[in-house]
Amino acid sequence: MMGTLAHSTSSGPPSAGLAPPERMQPKLRISRLNFFYGAYQALHNIELEVAANRITALIGPSGCGKSTFLRVLNRMHETVRGARVSGEVLLDSEDALAMNVNQLRRRVGMVFQKPNPFPKSLFENVAYGLRVNGMRGGSRLHEAVEHSLRRAALWDEVKDSLHKSAYALSGGQQQRLCVARALAVNPEVLLLDEPSSALDPIATAKIEELLFHLKKNCTIVIVTHNMQQAARIADETGFFLLGKLIEFGKTETIFKNPSKKETEDYITGRFG
């Protein structure tokens, strides 16, 4: 189930920290989201709409909760004991918190901060998600693997060494491999948690370029502590601080004309 066709957003007055003005049904709709680690509350009443086939960036200083928030979207928080969530997360109007978690994770994929390829061959890494979801080996599998590697802009570099170990690749290539691996199951949403923080500028540029192409068929949410990156590639940006979503809106607005003082302080570098 791919996302709906892209629809240009109407330009209007700067958002006041809530969902942007009227447009197509959002891909992800988060309401009244609170998150607790035991007794400690990490997220406070998050309200957010992620537009389909756009790149949405989440920025904020370290520890502000943006990664925590991201991990709720594919329910990776459930791997931590004592983590509790309240509120609503709708994926195309379906309750993401109640559906079968493995099915959710097929539709909402994730790329992690540090590249984490499996100790298997390149081919097997990309094929993993497909095999786990029942695809048998054969030409279909090969085609799917090639397609994913092309989408991740890695095919040309590795097509002759698919059976080599993933660990033989450079850091940047490994991260693109992880992107290919995530793309293989055709997710509707791709979550990226600071995907290029461990990479050099050239590898970072490659990742950003491929995200730009990906958004045509995929909704992308990217957490980044690099404001320039958000400014470069994101359509919409949300600013988190101390577990609250302070402001959310078109990237240009957030960066050039923020309506909250905290946002302005962060953007202009007055702290963090």
Add this chain to the structure above:
Amino acid sequence: MADTATLPAGGTADTARVGFLNRLRSGDAIAHLLTLAFAAVILLIAGMVVVELFRSSSEARHRFGWTFFVTSGWDPVAGRFGALPFIYGTLVSSAVALIISVPIGLGAAIFLSELAPPRISDALTFVIELLAAVPSVIYGLLAVFALVPLVRDYIYPFLHGTLGFLPLFQGPTYGVGMLTAGLILAIMVVPFVISISRESLLAVPNDQREAALALGATRWESTWHVVVPYARLGIIGSIFLALARALGETMAVTMVIGNNPQIAASLFAPGYTIPAVIASEFTEATSDLHLSALVELGLVLFLLTIVVNAFARLLVLATTRRGTARP
């Protein structure tokens, strides 16, 4: 828009709330329950061991009660069973083993961690740890055919000649006896003392050594006065682990202890330990009472090693948790 009317209103969504069936389908519950069942088998085994030991020893326990532990006579034919010689033998042979193995083991550990260059230290440690894998019967072979002549022809004349006035070294010997058993036990537990002490010493932070050296201490002084005390919890833990092993050691001891259920002051006199008597008499037991008494001995050994082991692990745990000893 979203058909929120049919969806549950937002409430606290615990990981548990997601629904048992959901998790079952996701395979989480299957993995959890299956592996848990197999893991629980070990509790079953532990329980069964305790139960069976108590059951099989019940005849002896009811017949003798607490006098079992303080009586000396062991006469299967007459039906008299006193455990004291075996408890004595087990404790004394282990004590001899520790007295010999702890200084040597600690010394070796100090050499390996503080003085030897890393490559040599690793190579020697590799060999020493191989010793821990040598089966008990092999040590027994060494004990019977190499150690016994050694004790009989060299050690005995020397000790008897020089220190014979001490009750410890009096009396004749055939080469088998408490000392020989203690010696082979020492040889068997030394690798454990070395291995664990070495790791405890290596775990001491380098700035401790440097602080001592910077004050003008020699390498030895810094090691003995600073590093070793810092690592003392781990070292003591290693001693207790060695003790636990020595207490339960069967084959090698059986072959050289002399198999005589007596309490004698001399180290050269033959004696008997709990594992040795079980190994020697179990298949030849003349009556149910005899068997039951042997099992009761086994129960004593079981409880003793559990206690020593639990204590040792507590010490080693304290070392890893808190870093090392508090000053």
Add this chain to the structure above:
Amino acid sequence: MSRHHWRGFINALMFGLTAICALAAVFVLFWILGFLVVNGGRSLSLSFFTQLPKPPGELGGGMANAMVGSFEIVLIASAIGVPIGFLGGTYLAEFGNGTFPFLIRYTADLLNGVPSIVMGLFAYAVVVRPMHRFSALAGGIALSVILIPTTIRTTEQFLRAVPQMLREGALALGASRWKSITTVVVPAALRGVATGILLGIGRIAGEAAPLLFTSFSNQFWSRSLAQPTASLPVMIFSYAISPYADWHRQAWAAGLVLLAVMLLLNIGARLVLSPGAPRS
């Protein structure tokens, strides 16, 4: 001698003494090896591996039945102990934070320290008495009870060493817990886990005490697993304490064989494990 010189002297002396201690410990291994090679090597021959024991007084004979018997007993023990230990260790590594796992871990550690002869007593009560006979099965069960706690702990250690990132990578792709464990975590730790299991099996293969009154011994071939069965360690023991010189020689030869197998297994295992990997 000035104080300074005295301290320097003590320094050199003490380190000299500690070096001697270390060398003494190492020497023991070569002592054993040398002794067995010199004394046992002479008695090693083809007949040793292929013939049955001869009655005392008659020269010759071998320990073929003991070797096969050991193999059978160890096989039974492994068939029981390895699956239980492996799955139990998986439980502790993957779901193991809480009081129940702690209890299991602690019990496994305590059982690890119990003398092997006590496990023989247990197997006697539970298998030999009801069956009214000694058997390879009883011996195998006794050994499996020793194998399980070791296997649980080494499996847990190696599985825990797999980085959490790999688990999360698999889960994020929609794999269930079960799939992520079987297709990512276990394969990543397989080398270490397999080596740990092999070392455990090696340890029980050398045990004699628990077999003394469970599988007992046999001068002949055992026709089934429910009969008394000869094993190499037990045979070494009984030959060594016998008064016959010929049996002594055979004990040395058997000891050489057993030791060689043990050492090869251990050296191989330690070389396979990368340095710094967790050892029990």
